[in-house]
Amino acid sequence: MIDADVHIPNPRLRELLPFLSEHWIEHFSNTLDKGASQQYYPPRSPVTGRGGGLGDLREAVFDRGGAEVAVASCLYAVDSIHNPDAAIALATATNDWQSREWLEREPRLRGSVVVPIQLPAAASEEVERHADRPGFVQVLIPVRTEHPLGSRHYHPLWKTIEQSGLVAAIHFGGAPVMPPTPTGWPSFFLEEYTAMAQVFATQLTSMIVEGVFDACPDLRVVFLESGFTWIPAHLWRMDKEWRNLRRLVPWVRRPPSDYFREHVRVGIQPLDAPPVPAQLLEVVEQLGSDDLLLFASDYPHVHACDAGERLLPLLPATLQRKIRDENARSLYRLPEGGVP
Amino acid sequence: MKYVVAEASEIEAGGRKIVTVAGRSIGVFNLDGEFFALRNRCPHQGGKLCEGKLWGVIRSERPGDFEYRPSREILCCPWHGWEFHVRTGQSWCAPERLRVRRYEVETVAGEEIAEAADTEALNVEHPDAPAPGMVKGPYTAETYPVTREGEYLVVEMPG
Numbered sequence: 001m002i003d004a005d006v007h008i009p010n011p012r013l014r015e016l017l018p019f020l021s022e023h024w025i026e027h028f029s030n031t032l033d034k035g036a037s038q039q040y041y042p043p044r045s046p047v048t049g050r051g052g053g054l055g056d057l058r059e060a061v062f063d064r065g066g067a068e069v070a071v072a073s074c075l076y077a078v079d080s081i082h083n084p085d086a087a088i089a090l091a092t093a094t095n096d097w098q099s100r101e102w103l104e105r106e107p108r109l110r111g112s113v114v115v116p117i118q119l120p121a122a123a124s125e126e127v128e129r130h131a132d133r134p135g136f137v138q139v140l141i142p143v144r145t146e147h148p149l150g151s152r153h154y155h156p157l158w159k160t161i162e163q164s165g166l167v168a169a170i171h172f173g174g175a176p177v178m179p180p181t182p183t184g185w186p187s188f189f190l191e192e193y194t195a196m197a198q199v200f201a202t203q204l205t206s207m208i209v210e211g212v213f214d215a216c217p218d219l220r221v222v223f224l225e226s227g228f229t230w231i232p233a234h235l236w237r238m239d240k241e242w243r244n245l246r247r248l249v250p251w252v253r254r255p256p257s258d259y260f261r262e263h264v265r266v267g268i269q270p271l272d273a274p275p276v277p278a279q280l281l282e283v284v285e286q287l288g289s290d291d292l293l294l295f296a297s298d299y300p301h302v303h304a305c306d307a308g309e310r311l312l313p314l315l316p317a318t319l320q321r322k323i324r325d326e327n328a329r330s331l332y333r334l335p336e337g338g339v340p
Numbered sequence: 341m342k343y344v345v346a347e348a349s350e351i352e353a354g355g356r357k358i359v360t361v362a363g364r365s366i367g368v369f370n371l372d373g374e375f376f377a378l379r380n381r382c383p384h385q386g387g388k389l390c391e392g393k394l395w396g397v398i399r400s401e402r403p404g405d406f407e408y409r410p411s412r413e414i415l416c417c418p419w420h421g422w423e424f425h426v427r428t429g430q431s432w433c434a435p436e437r438l439r440v441r442r443y444e445v446e447t448v449a450g451e452e453i454a455e456a457a458d459t460e461a462l463n464v465e466h467p468d469a470p471a472p473g474m475v476k477g478p479y480t481a482e483t484y485p486v487t488r489e490g491e492y493l494v495v496e497m498p499g
Contacts, residue, residue: 155403211403243434244421246471250400253472255434 002328003067005224005267005296006057008074008111010036011097019093019100027086035090036077052300054106061299062108068325069334070299073112073140073171073224074098080175087116088126095130103135110332112140112169118176120153124160131164137332138167138222142174143196149203150210162216167331170203172196172225197272200226201234208238208259214251220331222265225298227272232286235260261289265331267296268323271307281314290319294328345486346493351375354412358390362497365390368486369426371413376426377495378415379482383431387419389481395423397470414470415481423470424481431477432470 013035017025028034061070076094081087094114103111113130115123123139130136139161147153149170161168173196179185181195182202200223213219235257242249242256252259274280284293295308312320329336343361351357351370358367358380365380367390380390393416397409414432415424423432466475485496 152403214400215402246473247395247398249403250398250406250472251403253400255473 001065001067001295001324002332002334003061003065003070003297003299004222004294004328004331005269006061006070006072006109006299007301008057008072008098008102009052009300010074010076011094015101016090016093016097019096020089024086024089024093033083033086035086036080054102057109057299058106061297065297065299067108067297069108069110069328069332071110071112071137071169071328071332072098072102073138073169074114075140075142075171075173076114077142077173077175078114078116079118079142079145081116084116084119084122087119088122091116091122091126092129095126095136099130099133099135109135110137111135112138113166114140115157117141117145117174120157124157127157127160127164127166131166136166138169139164141168141170142176143170143172143199143203143223143226144174144176144178144180145203146176146178148206148210150206150208150212152210155212155215158212158216158219162219165333168219168221170200170221170223170226197227197230201230204234204260204264205238205256208256209242209249209252211249211251213259213263214253219263220265221263222267222294222331224267224296225270226266227270228266228268228287228293229272229274229280229283231260231266232283232288235288257288261292264292265294265327266292267294267298268307268311269296269298270303271305271311273305273310277310277314280311284311284315284319290322291327291330293323294331295324341499342494342496344489344492345377345495347491348375348488348493349491351493354394356390359495361495362499364497366484366495367391368493368495369394369415371411371426375486375488375493377484377486378424378426378429379484381482382417382419382422382424383479383481384417384420384422387417389415389417389424392416392418394426395470397468399469399472422477422479423474424479425468429481429483430468431479431481432468432474433477434474 013028061067074094078087078091091114098111103109113127113136115126117123127139180192182198186192238256246252345359345361345368346357351368353370353372356367356369358365366377367380368375368377378390380388382389394412395414395416396412399407413426415426487494
């Protein structure tokens, strides 16, 4: 079984100091700048759970959870840092720290390169710096960004990720200068969390329509903590609009839903479950492919509706096996039969 | 039966004239000096096809790349956007639309089944497709031969 979404807790600034240059150590020691402090959720809420150290993760994800491999990301919010050089320095330090303190010490754990997405050229350099490092299998991109992810602004970064062989993991959250809904700033967390599905939908549309997958035909993308029940209806609409407007974007040579099914995979946790559980089966069927969904626990975050418990038992055994194992194994190009 | 429908100089290249001949509304098109006539009635649901816009052929390999053939030979019905080649009356559409239609024609004449079978290779790019991802559609707009006799255009109507 592969767990496609677990988390390494955000590093404390003092944990990053060994990975920063003397200039940055002095900067963070002597000024009020203490790096990223942004948390996506309120302190002490169940979804904020920091988890403990590597021992706790081993116990929960591998021993009790039964994962053979787990793909981890660290949600340290370098995208919230306005000083560009500090953002770059902290991204690099976070990656070196992840590599040394987590990935090198636990071969079943795979990592995600943290990048300053607000600086696409610097993000590309960060990807190149870590692409061949053992342990890293993907690049972490928060779904909320300053520009739509399909815009030309990001095309060189997509090309770098494609050529690096890493997966682009687009994850719930982000702290750019833009509001978290398509119509402006909401007032309450409830609005922000609910709107995140629309942000994913907008990014999916943007990447397909603006030709990211035509420019980068080998690019593999995974949506993490996006939910998936919104996807079929969104694809129906995108295909419909494409039929009428395709002349304006002639590089989109197939229905957008084809691009989605070829290039994008989706983690199942957390789940937006309908009141009648059996209705989930219809949604899974409407996705139109058994290759799309990946088991994910979102350790150490705890959700009211656990996808592993609610969704998987409803599905036929072959599809369960694909979701628990084969789809992620294929996406991350993990060898059959265990970690070397 | 032959009908004189216009003076040749009346319809400039890229232009059209809609006339009524033998009780039928007909569009006569000048494609770069060649003349073609179509019935002004879309075989889909009867829209005034010949009042639609003319388009060229566009394709692209990557974002920002536009390979445009300004033939302007594709006539787009103002009602539902079905597209027809002015030269042949052949319709073009999204493969999804065709799938529904294919189901319908399975029980009819052998010739139609053969035509539908041509569209099996749905994702094969056809050089005449007006935009990427389009395939030959199930409809053929009624066309009529147009000849130029001296200064006049003559349409030949059946019956």
